[in-house]
Amino acid sequence: MTRVTAQVSVSLDGFYAGPRHDGGGDWLASEEAAGFFRVTRWAAEASAWRERQGFAGGEPDVNSDIIAETFASAGAYVMGRRMADGGEGPWGDEPPFRAPVFVVTHRPRPVLRRRGGTSFTYVTDGVAAAVERARAAANGKDVAVAGGGDLVRQVLDAGLLDELELHVVPVVLGRGLRLLDVLDLPSKEAVELVPTRVVHTPRVTHLRYSVRGRAPLVLDDRGRGGGPVEVVATTDPAPRA
Amino acid sequence: MTRVTAQVSVSLDGFYAGPRHDGGGDWLASEEAAGFFRVTRWAAEASAWRERQGFAGGEPDVNSDIIAETFASAGAYVMGRRMADGGEGPWGDEPPFRAPVFVVTHRPRPVLRRRGGTSFTYVTDGVAAAVERARAAANGKDVAVAGGGDLVRQVLDAGLLDELELHVVPVVLGRGLRLLDVLDLPSKEAVELVPTRVVHTPRVTHLRYSVRGRAPLVLDDRGRGGGPVEVVATTDPAPRA
Numbered sequence: 001m002t003r004v005t006a007q008v009s010v011s012l013d014g015f016y017a018g019p020r021h022d023g024g025g026d027w028l029a030s031e032e033a034a035g036f037f038r039v040t041r042w043a044a045e046a047s048a049w050r051e052r053q054g055f056a057g058g059e060p061d062v063n064s065d066i067i068a069e070t071f072a073s074a075g076a077y078v079m080g081r082r083m084a085d086g087g088e089g090p091w092g093d094e095p096p097f098r099a100p101v102f103v104v105t106h107r108p109r110p111v112l113r114r115r116g117g118t119s120f121t122y123v124t125d126g127v128a129a130a131v132e133r134a135r136a137a138a139n140g141k142d143v144a145v146a147g148g149g150d151l152v153r154q155v156l157d158a159g160l161l162d163e164l165e166l167h168v169v170p171v172v173l174g175r176g177l178r179l180l181d182v183l184d185l186p187s188k189e190a191v192e193l194v195p196t197r198v199v200h201t202p203r204v205t206h207l208r209y210s211v212r213g214r215a216p217l218v219l220d221d222r223g224r225g226g227g228p229v230e231v232v233a234t235t236d237p238a239p240r241a
Numbered sequence: 242m243t244r245v246t247a248q249v250s251v252s253l254d255g256f257y258a259g260p261r262h263d264g265g266g267d268w269l270a271s272e273e274a275a276g277f278f279r280v281t282r283w284a285a286e287a288s289a290w291r292e293r294q295g296f297a298g299g300e301p302d303v304n305s306d307i308i309a310e311t312f313a314s315a316g317a318y319v320m321g322r323r324m325a326d327g328g329e330g331p332w333g334d335e336p337p338f339r340a341p342v343f344v345v346t347h348r349p350r351p352v353l354r355r356r357g358g359t360s361f362t363y364v365t366d367g368v369a370a371a372v373e374r375a376r377a378a379a380n381g382k383d384v385a386v387a388g389g390g391d392l393v394r395q396v397l398d399a400g401l402l403d404e405l406e407l408h409v410v411p412v413v414l415g416r417g418l419r420l421l422d423v424l425d426l427p428s429k430e431a432v433e434l435v436p437t438r439v440v441h442t443p444r445v446t447h448l449r450y451s452v453r454g455r456a457p458l459v460l461d462d463r464g465r466g467g468g469p470v471e472v473v474a475t476t477d478p479a480p481r482a
Binding site: 012013018037156166168171172173174175181183184188191192194195200202209217 | 252254255259272276278397409413415416421422424428429432433434435439441443446448
């Protein structure tokens with residue numbers, strides 16, 4: 001069954017990039033990029049990511065396995081326009097997605113077809129419509145919300161997200177673009193999740209959750225929650241069990 | 242050797258309480274309290290916490306073990322004035338600390354002595370001075386920064402924190418008091434940490450880090466970091482290994 005998923009690398013204080021780079025100058029030299037490259041360094045060093053980008057090398061470790069698994073489970077993507085535009089150059093003729101990508105935007109644009117199965121379809125009637133388009137295209141596989149953070153938040157806020165995996169990196173950035181910034185929830189309501197998998201490595205801790213949905217904040221509901229959790233303890237270097 | 246530690250329960254989006262309750266009305270009925278009680282529910286249900294508070298019952302599980310360990314390793318505490326004042330009534334004649342507590346404040350007040358070894362000493366010459374007073378009183382055990390979040394952030398910001406443990410609870414609060422809010426770091430600098438222990442349970446994931454300190458954000462330093470990590474996979478209900 002198709003699930004709507006999101007996977008985001010974040011610092012321990014919840015930032016997926018440094019402060020937003022507005023306009024002029026070189027994005028690669030910006031504070032935004034410096035933060036982004038720090039929290040995604042674990043992925044950039046993983047062989048599965050490098051292979052998708054057409055780069056040699058990298059480490060075939062458990063982090064790489066997680067990236068490979070994420071790519072393999074996605075049948076279609078949803079993406080924000082800023083990310084799509086920013087990636088258009090760097091991703092080149094053969095972007096890493098190898099699946100249909102639905103870009104949420106206010107500015108129409110013809111479909112952009114790339115090699116390797118990637119296409120970018122620009123959807124102008126909102127987040128929910130883009131998710132539905134992706135669901136129809138995913139052919140039973142998952143719809144992955146590729147980012148940016150604003151879009152992940154919007155999908156979560158709209159109650160459309162089934163699974164959230166945070167790749168938590170051991171760094172405090174102090175400021176920047178925050179994935180889970182203020183949400184538009186009613187007073188004394190929260191979004192409850194159920195942890196389904198924890199994979200820990202020295203460079204990043206992967207926390208996967210199933211999104212249960214909005215629930216009131218009450219003082220005592222100890223009977224709720226707590227499904228089966230897969231805990232994967234890894235090994236780089238070997239932990240004491 | 243005395244280390245300066247902090248342990249804080251936070252939501253997945255980094256809040257340790259709901260939006261700040263200012264002034265009138267019942268704090269227990271506030272949004273701030275609703276968020277606070279949600280993220281600390283795991284502790285309130287643990288037998289080690291309940292025993293310290295003089296309550297019966299609770300669950301003698303791994304979460305309880307972690308609380309007992311934290312209490313046992315603290316020889317002295319540092320605390321913000323708002324937390325100290327707010328706790329003064331609820332903690333009663335025999336507060337749970339059973340050790341000297343140094344309260345950072347601008348308003349002098351005589352030492353407050355309670356039963357069971359707890360005392361509150363009001364320190365008016367700053368965070369670093371309070372940490373030093375606590376260090377001298379800790380008798381070789383740890384100095385625990387008890388909170389609130391503002392104080393934990395100030396101690397981290399001042400480079401005084403050796404260990405940070407986040408108890409990450411599977412809930413998105415959406416808004417409130419954020420533990421690691423904006424820090425006053427120089428451009429393109431971050432605080433790097435090294436994970437030292439991960440303990441996962443369905444209700445809370447305990448992420449413990451050693452604070453390495455400020456470091457520039459650079460694009461490639463893959464040779465750094467990665468000490469031994471103790472991974473503890475738990476069992477409530479039994480995970481698939």
